Amino acid sequence: NVAHGLAWSYYIGYLKIVLPYLKDRIGGFNRAHNNLLKCKETWKLHILLPLSCEIHSDLGEADSNIRSGMDLPELSLDRGGTKRRSYKHTVYEILDEDKKNYCIVEYATPLLSLHAMSQDENAAFSRQDRLEQAKLFYRTLEGILQRATDCAGCYRLIVYEEPRDDNKHFLSKEILQH
Amino acid sequence: NVAHGLAWSYYIGYLKIVLPYLKDRIGGFNRAHNNLLKCKETWKLHILLPLSCEIHSDLGEADSNIRSGMDLPELSLDRGGTKRRSYKHTVYEILDEDKKNYCIVEYATPLLSLHAMSQDENAAFSRQDRLEQAKLFYRTLEGILQRATDCAGCYRLIVYEEPRDDNKHFLSKEILQH
Numbered sequence: 001n002v003a004h005g006l007a008w009s010y011y012i013g014y015l016k017i018v019l020p021y022l023k024d025r026i027g028g029f030n031r032a033h034n035n036l037l038k039c040k041e042t043w044k045l046h047i048l049l050p051l052s053c054e055i056h057s058d059l060g061e062a063d064s065n066i067r068s069g070m071d072l073p074e075l076s077l078d079r080g081g082t083k084r085r086s087y088k089h090t091v092y093e094i095l096d097e098d099k100k101n102y103c104i105v106e107y108a109t110p111l112l113s114l115h116a117m118s119q120d121e122n123a124a125f126s127r128q129d130r131l132e133q134a135k136l137f138y139r140t141l142e143g144i145l146q147r148a149t150d151c152a153g154c155y156r157l158i159v160y161e162e163p164r165d166d167n168k169h170f171l172s173k174e175i176l177q178h
Numbered sequence: 179n180v181a182h183g184l185a186w187s188y189y190i191g192y193l194k195i196v197l198p199y200l201k202d203r204i205g206g207f208n209r210a211h212n213n214l215l216k217c218k219e220t221w222k223l224h225i226l227l228p229l230s231c232e233i234h235s236d237l238g239e240a241d242s243n244i245r246s247g248m249d250l251p252e253l254s255l256d257r258g259g260t261k262r263r264s265y266k267h268t269v270y271e272i273l274d275e276d277k278k279n280y281c282i283v284e285y286a287t288p289l290l291s292l293h294a295m296s297q298d299e300n301a302a303f304s305r306q307d308r309l310e311q312a313k314l315f316y317r318t319l320e321g322i323l324q325r326a327t328d329c330a331g332c333y334r335l336i337v338y339e340e341p342r343d344d345n346k347h348f349l350s351k352e353i354l355q356h
């Protein structure tokens with residue numbers, strides 16, 4: 001069950017590391033960018049979990065109402081022999097009618113791995129397996145985070161299936177709802 | 179089997195991305211640092227796999243004959259919604275008697291996840307499980323890399339068990355042997 005290991009690795013190797021620093025980095029960002037992230041509800045890492053595992057390198061490719069803006073101050077840590085390994089988050093500007101909203105949002109990177117595995121002939125991993133594992137990844141991650149006291153209140157998991165119709169602004173609406 | 183997913187994620191989310199760029203980045207490094215990596219045998223990413231999963235953030239902590247030196251030129255890619263995510267490698271200076279050797283080396287970070295899981299009470303993951311999964315991680319990764327044409331000749335897997343005696347320079351000797 002690939003997803004089980006991916007969820008633990010994503011928590012222990014990433015969220016457990018970056019989420020405790022998030023408040024400070026948002027403080028630094030607000031001082032540099034005129035308090036764009038003023039509402040405390042936005043002081044969270046919004047993690048997108050599309051069950052299709054169709055992931056874009058820039059959220060603007062999924063929805064033109066989402067534009068990449070600025071970055072949070074970089075987090076630099078010595079890790080596993082790599083000096084100053086860098087952890088970055090992008091702050092996106094999300095249009096809602098005429099109003100601009102700002103949000104720290106990214107896709108859950110392990111879903112990229114699931115997608116790539118379903119396309120590598122050596123992985124013996126079908127699209128059916130991929131959907132199953134994407135759902136298991138979400139359930140396992142949610143369970144881990146609920147028990148993780150050091151991450152409480154710092155994240156938002158946004159799991160969804162893409163709409164079948166031609167809803168061009170589905171993603172921005174989905175994020176703003178959360 | 180946690181290790182199976184970790185090995186695939188390490189290949190697909192990291193090695194498959196960084197290894198094809200390695201030659202170019204070494205070229206850039208050599209121009210900036212007077213050809214320190216002249217021997218073509220060193221034009222590889224040396225990946226340390228201690229079966230104990232005991233991993234240091236700086237290799238110098240494991241062996242005082244290893245000193246962190248400089249970095250390869252950074253690789254910056256838009257990935258999963260994070261703009262300009264950064265991939266770094268540290269070039270270490272390894273002393274052998276009086277001779278200085280230079281080498282791109284780091285620990286396999288998924289072993290850090292295995293270690294952390296064996297210490298998280300919610301993971302239900304014993305030290306015995308951890309050793310088993312570390313071995314499975316190595317075997318799975320080796321199999322994947324052997325079939326990966328885009329990574330051929332760009333890496334060296336160095337798997338080892340720490341010596342029981344007080345061999346202070348075990349790691350530097352192990353790396354130089356490879």
Ligand SMILES: Nc1nc(=O)c2ncn([C@@H]3O[C@@H]4COP(=O)(O)O[C@H]5[C@@H](O)[C@H](n6cnc7c(N)ncnc76)O[C@@H]5COP(=O)(O)O[C@@H]3[C@@H]4O)c2[nH]1
Pocket residue numbers: 006009010011012013014015082085086087088106109110113187188191192193258260263264265266286287288290291
């Ligand atoms: N969005 C995001 N930004 C990050 O900076 C980041 N760093 C890690 N992760 C995800 O967390 C989990 C744990 O990471 P770990 O480092 O143990 O494994 C990593 C690590 O062993 C290796 N790797 C990836 N990026 C780097 C890197 N920059 N330097 C060294 N190793 C790396 O390849 C594995 C898979 O990486 P991703 O497939 O990008 O997703 C990881 C993983 O799901 C990140 N996710």
